[in-house]
Amino acid sequence: MGEVLYRQYRPQTFSEVINQDPIKRTLKNAVEAGNIAHAYLFTGPRGVGKTSLARILAKAANCLKLKGGEPCDACDNCVAIREGRFLDLIEIDAASNTGVDNIREIIEHVKFSPSSGKKKIIVIDEVHMLSKGAFNALLKTLEEPPAHAVFILATTELQKVPATIVSRTQRFDFRRLASSDIVPHLTAIAKKLKYRIADEALILVARASEGSLRDALSLLDQLASFTDGRATLEDAEDILGLPPFGMTQDFFDALITGGEAKSFAHVDSLIDRGFDMAQVISSLLQYLQMVASCKIQGAGQMESGLTPEDASRLREHASSATHEQLRRLLGRFIEAAEQMRYSKIPELPMQLAVMDFFAELQPQPSSTPSRAIPKADTRNIATTQNKRGRPAPQGALLDMREEIVGKWNELLEKMREYNHSLISSLRLASVIACDGETVTISFPYKFHKEAVEQRKNKLVVEAVMEEVYGRAFRLLCLVSAGGLDQKREATAEPRVVEVASSLGRADSLLDEAMKVFGKAEKPT
Structure with missing residues (x-):
């Protein structure tokens, strides 16, 4: 049974590790000077060389024929480490050995001198998975380790490692690999194995790996098995589950020049062809x-x-698309990618992103909070009775609404901590009025209004408003005339007047409400 490519082509010396030059140079110099630290912390994304460099450092520390800081990879110790039978190299996976007893066993083992090497190397992968008690048990040994022991801790989530552990190690931050670093390596391996894989396919594999060389080699292995070593770009797209590049370009065309209906039709086409929506959004x-x-x-x-x-x-796309269009598209689809994790309907976040993008492009005064309603109109709409039953001063109400509008972006940022899915809806909201107790906002679509008005969502928004503005408000949601369904317009308009009437103003308020939301008969 043959080895998978990422194990078969694991680097064996510092020079074979792709990129990470500052880390390689520092470790080589330390080995050559005989100044190996007692503890290292390797942190960075998956598949960029953390465990490989840990093993290479173990080789260099125990190599019998060291040359220029590089292990020879030929002496008995180097061969034993490469083959996984070196007694003085202890590797554990903290994800499956999380407890205090596991760490105490290692600490007891470390007390004994090396059996055949110069140093006893302890590699703890995914160290952030250790329990609090295990970290505490490790702390004392890291602070005063035996002279013959070297700890190498590796993690993909540095923020979960206690600061007391980090401060007792030499920390090295591994960088994500660029596609330009990965492609030559894939090309060399494909050539060595006599694979005939199109350059475009290798580039796609490198991009799909998201900077992880291990993932890239796994995908290459999978692609070679799928095509018997002869792969085209189309084969790579099939094995990765990605839509064809031309289809992604067609979708971009629809978004920039085709309009909302054509863009929705394109999403439907992607769904019908069975593409994974997460992959579509990523592409x-x-x-x-x-x-x-x-x-x-x-x-x-x-x-x-x-x-x-x-x-x-x-x-052509770079020439025709505006900076604003690109900024909005990136923002909407980044949010859609986040919402994919919570959506029970896979295509819904993508459809919502399309709706939001085109809603923002509509030339209506309610498209953003800052352009919600002219100040002269707001004075009439915002006025209602204060707690003592008397109309609040016009200037105070205007200032209050301006405060709400001024901090609206801050409220959106704060919402990220509580409910990501509401951000896209609230971004389209327009602040209509504030009477000191109630903030009235409108949406271009009923869909967004109903999402925010759900009890649990409304409570979250009101709680965040209190946190941002320093006072409690009640939230009142409306739908602007541009977002009403034509079939329901006749019944919707009187409802706007009814809501306006309930705010406590007389004819002037009703007049302004009808100007904003469309014509309707005044209630008598």
């Missing part, structure tokens, strides 16, 4: 990034791996 975000980079910096490396036709369309 679109990558393409939006390419278009934005091409627009700001020029094509350059963005065209690498693209066919002449695809590269030409990329340049």
